[in-house]
Each structure stands twice: as structure tokens, then as C-alpha cells.
Amino acid sequence: MKQVTQRICPQCGYANGATANFCLQCGAALTAANDFQVVPHGTDLSFPVTGLDLTTAERAQLRHLIITMSPTIPTGYQSAGPIFVESAVAPQASQLAAWENLITHLYALLLTRHYLGAVHLQxxxxxxxxxxxxxxxxxxxxxxxS
Ligand SMILES: [Zn+2]
Structure with a gap:
């Protein structure tokens, strides 16, 4: 699965580029300790959101979700408990269709429950x-x- 490294700001949560030494949003200092393997989403057209009728505010919120396979929780966030999502495509559907359907369901879950993202994804x-x-x-x- 395609992933990219981003530096998640421990102060404001903004997802910066992998080489950023300072947060583009708040100016906090960043190091490799702030790196997370993030699954591209929201604005990445290779992962389109299908079947969700989103408001402008929800689209903006989508872009700020942190979605990562990493087991580490970024500073400033905490676990809200387990989540589980299934794709519901016809048998024999393509893997891409299943993947898009899965991610759409994940977005719907995160948005409706007001979560800020998901970590440790399998x-x-x-x-x-x-x-x-x-x-x-x-x-x-x-x-x-604190
Ligand atoms: Zn910041």
C-alpha cells in the first residue's frame, strides 16, 4: 500500500513534509522523531472518496485527518479506542473498488464520530x-x- 512520510507537528497536529524542520502552520521545531508513515488521503486523487456527500467543512476536516499504519500515537493525540470497518462490494469486484469502498467507510466513521484520525491500521x-x-x-x- 502506498504511504508517505510526513512530520506531524506535536504542537498543532499539522502534517508537514518529511524534510520540514519547522511547522508550516505554527513554527514549532520538528525532528525525525515527528515522522509518521501516513496513508495519503483527502486531497490525493489516487484515493477518491466515493459515495460520501460531504459539506465544504467536512472536506476540509478530511484533509486534516491523520491516517497511519504506525502504532505510535502522535504527540497531542490519544487513543479513543478500536475501530473496525468493512468494504461492502460485490464478490469479484476489483481490489481497487474494495479499497475505495473501505476508505470511504473509514472516512464516514471518522467524520461522524468526530475522530481526528486513525493509527495502527491493519x-x-x-x-x-x-x-x-x-x-x-x-x-x-x-x-x-496538561
Ligand atoms: Zn504546528
Whole structure:
């Protein structure tokens, strides 16, 4: 699966480029310790959102979700518990269709429950049918300010 490295700002949560030494949004100093393998989403046209009728505010929110396979929770966030999503495409559908359907369901779950993202994602075929996928991981919410 395609992933990119981004430096997630520990102060404001903004996803910066992998080589950024300072946050583009708030100016906080960043190091390799802030690097996360992020699944591209939202604005990445290779992962279109299908079947979701989103408002402008929801589209903006989508772009700020942190979605990563990493087990590490970025600073400033906390686990909100496990999440589970299934694709629901016809048997014999393409893997791409299953993947798009899965991600659409993930977005719907994160947006409707007001989560800020998902970490530690695992994606597996359901039973022997590789055209149907399930995804599980942990949802993120903001950590309380100390
Ligand atoms: Zn920042």
C-alpha cells in the first residue's frame, strides 16, 4: 500500500513534509522523531472518496485527518479506542473498488464520530475473498491539555 512520510507537528497536529524542520502552520521545531508513515488521503486523487456527500467543512476536516499504519500515537493525540470497518462490494469486484469502498467507510466513521484520525491500521482480506477487505485500528482524539 502506498504511504508517505510526513512530520506531524506535536504542537498543532499539522502534517508537514518529511524534510520540514519547522511547522508550516505554527513554527514549532520538528525532528525525525515527528515522522509518521501516513496513508495519503483527502486531497490525493489516487484515493477518491466515493459515495460520501460531504459539506465544504467536512472536506476540509478530511484533509486534516491523520491516517497511519504506525502504532505510535502522535504527540497531542490519544487513543479513543478500536475501530473496525468493512468494504461492502460485490464478490469479484476489483481490489481497487474494495479499497475505495473501505476508505470511504473509514472516512464516514471518522467524520461522524468526530475522530481526528486513525493509527495502527491493519487491512486484511475478509475470508478467502480478496475483493472484500476489512480494516481495524485505533481512533484518535485530542489529548487533554496538561
Ligand atoms: Zn504546528
Amino acid at each position: 487491512i486484511q482480506p475478509q475470508s478467502a475473498d480478496s475483493s472484500q477487505l476489512c480494516l481495524y485500528g485505533e481512533a484518535l482524539t485530542a489529548a487533554p491539555h
